[in-house]
Amino acid sequence: MVDLTRFDDVTTVWRCPHTSVQIGGKGDEHYHLGTVIRLDGEEHARRRKALGVLLARRGHAVFRAKWLYPTADAALDRLLAEAGPDGAEIEVVTWGRRISQQLAAAVAGYDAGTTPDGASKLFEMSQVMIAGRPSVLKVISGGIDETDPAHVAGLEAKQAIIEMFHKPALLRREVLARRAEAGEIDATDLPMDFLMLAAQKIDPAWNDPTQVERDALLLMGAAVHTTTNSLVWALQEIFAWLKRNPGRADDLLNENFVLRLAQESLRLHPVVPGLSRLAMENIDLPSGGVLPEGTVAMLRSGEASADPAIFGDDAGEFNPDRPSPKKISRFGLAFGQGTHMCWGMPLVIGSGGIDGTLVYLLKKLLDAGVRPLDEKNAAFDLDGARGRHEFGRPEYRVRLTGKPVTSAELATELSH
Numbered sequence: 001m002v003d004l005t006r007f008d009d010v011t012t013v014w015r016c017p018h019t020s021v022q023i024g025g026k027g028d029e030h031y032h033l034g035t036v037i038r039l040d041g042e043e044h045a046r047r048r049k050a051l052g053v054l055l056a057r058r059g060h061a062v063f064r065a066k067w068l069y070p071t072a073d074a075a076l077d078r079l080l081a082e083a084g085p086d087g088a089e090i091e092v093v094t095w096g097r098r099i100s101q102q103l104a105a106a107v108a109g110y111d112a113g114t115t116p117d118g119a120s121k122l123f124e125m126s127q128v129m130i131a132g133r134p135s136v137l138k139v140i141s142g143g144i145d146e147t148d149p150a151h152v153a154g155l156e157a158k159q160a161i162i163e164m165f166h167k168p169a170l171l172r173r174e175v176l177a178r179r180a181e182a183g184e185i186d187a188t189d190l191p192m193d194f195l196m197l198a199a200q201k202i203d204p205a206w207n208d209p210t211q212v213e214r215d216a217l218l219l220m221g222a223a224v225h226t227t228t229n230s231l232v233w234a235l236q237e238i239f240a241w242l243k244r245n246p247g248r249a250d251d252l253l254n255e256n257f258v259l260r261l262a263q264e265s266l267r268l269h270p271v272v273p274g275l276s277r278l279a280m281e282n283i284d285l286p287s288g289g290v291l292p293e294g295t296v297a298m299l300r301s302g303e304a305s306a307d308p309a310i311f312g313d314d315a316g317e318f319n320p321d322r323p324s325p326k327k328i329s330r331f332g333l334a335f336g337q338g339t340h341m342c343w344g345m346p347l348v349i350g351s352g353g354i355d356g357t358l359v360y361l362l363k364k365l366l367d368a369g370v371r372p373l374d375e376k377n378a379a380f381d382l383d384g385a386r387g388r389h390e391f392g393r394p395e396y397r398v399r400l401t402g403k404p405v406t407s408a409e410l411a412t413e414l415s416h
C-alpha cells in the first residue's frame with residue numbers, strides 16, 4: 001500500500017480510468033460487495049445512473065424540504081420554548097446524528113426510521129453494526145476474524161435492521177410497484193427513495209435481495225457520521241475563528257460567509273482517513289514517481305486538501321477569506337473526485353451552496369444564538385486536527401441563547 005498526500009498525485013489517481021475499487025475480500029459479502037463503492041466501469045456507471053434519479057432535478061431539495069428542515073426546526077423550537085433565562089443546552093453530536101439519520105432513512109426508504117424515535121433506534125443498531133464491520137484494510141489483508149464478538153454482534157445488528165426497517169419497507173414498495181404496473185396507481189404517486197428503485201429493479205443487480213440490503217445500508221452508512229462530524233468540526237472552527245476575529249461576528253449573519261466557513265472546514269477535516277484504489281496498470285504520478293500496477297494507493301484527501309502548492313503557505317490554517325484557487329473547489333477534495341465523487345454531495349451542499357444540509361444546520365444554530373457551553377467545550381486548539389482525519393468529539397455541548405449573534409456579546413464571551 002502506498003500513501004499519496006500531494007493534491008496533484010491524489011487527483012490524478014482519483015480520476016485515472018486505470019484504477020479499480022474492487023479491492024474487497026473476505027467479510028465484504030456482508031457489507032460492501034457489489035455496492036456502488038465497489039463497482040468499476042460500466043457497472044458503476046449503471047448504478048450511479050439508477051441512483052441518480054433520486055437527487056437529480058433538485059430531488060435533493062425535496063428530501064431536505066420534507067425531511068431535514070421540519071425535523072431540525074422542530075427540535076430547536078422545542079428546546080428554545082423550554083429554555084431558561086440562560087438559554088437551552090444542546091449536545092450537537094446527538095442532535096446532528098438524529099437529523100441526519102432521519103434524512104438518510106428517508107433517502108433509503110426505511111419508513112420506520114424517519115420518526116425521531118425510529119431514527120434513534122436505527123442509529124443505535126447501526127452503531128453496533130458499524131463497530132463490527134471490518135475496515136477496508138482488514139478486508140484487503142484478509143485479516144477478518146469471524147469469531148470476534150464485535151463482528152458477530154455487528155452481523156446480528158445488521159440482521160435486526162433488515163427485519164425491522166428494511167423488509168417491511170421493501171414489501172410495501174413491491175406491492176406499490178405491482179399496482180403501478182397494473183395501472184391501478186399513477187407512477188408519479190410512488191415514493192421517491194432507494195427501496196422504490198430497488199423494488200422496480202431499475203438496476204438488474206437488484207434482483208438479488210441481499211444486494212438491495214447492502215446498497216440500502218451503504219447509503220445510510222455514508223450519510224450520518226459524515227454530515228454530523230462535518231457539522232461539529234465547522235462549529236468548532238467558527239468559534240475558534242471568532243475568538244481570533246472578535247470584531248467579525250456580524251459576518252455570521254451573511255449566509256454566503258457561513259458557506260465559506262463550512263467549505264473551509266470541510267477542506268481541513270476529512271470524514272475518512274483515506275480512500276483506496278488499486279492500480280490496474282502503471283500510473284505516472286505528477287510528483288515524478290510511478291504507482292506500479294497491482295499496488296493499492298491510499299488517497300489521503302485531508303493531507304492533499306491542505307497542500308500548500310495549491311492552497312498557499314497557510315494551507316493548514318483555517319482562513320475563510322482565502323482566495324479561491326482556480327478551478328478548484330473551496331472545499332478541496334472533501335467529496336472526492338472522478339466517477340466515485342460523493343453521491344450525496346447535492347444533499348450536503350445544495351445547488352447554490354447555501355441551501356445544503358450543512359449550511360442550513362449551521363445557520364439554524366447560529367440564528368438560535370449558539371455559544372460554546374463552557375471552557376471545556378469551547379473551541380480548543382484545532383491546529384493539530386487540521387489537514388488529516390480525526391474522529392472528532394464523541395459529544396459537543398453548546399448553549400442556545402435564543403438571541404441572534406451580535407459582535408459585542410459573542411466577543412465578550414469568547415474572550416474569557
Ligand code: HEM
Nearest residue numbers: 036037222223226227230271275334335336340342343344
Ligand atoms: C459532509 C458530508 C459528506 C462527505 C464529506 C462525503 C465524502 C465522500 C467522499 C470523499 C466520497 C468518495 C469515496 C471514494 O472516492 O471512494 C464519497 C462517496 C459517496 N458518498 Fe459521500 N460524503 C458526505 C455525505 C454523504 C451523504 C449525505 C450521502 C448519502 C445520502 C453520501 C453518499 C455517498 C455515496 C453513495 C458514495 C459512493 C459514490 C460512488 O462510489 O460512486 N455521502 N463521499
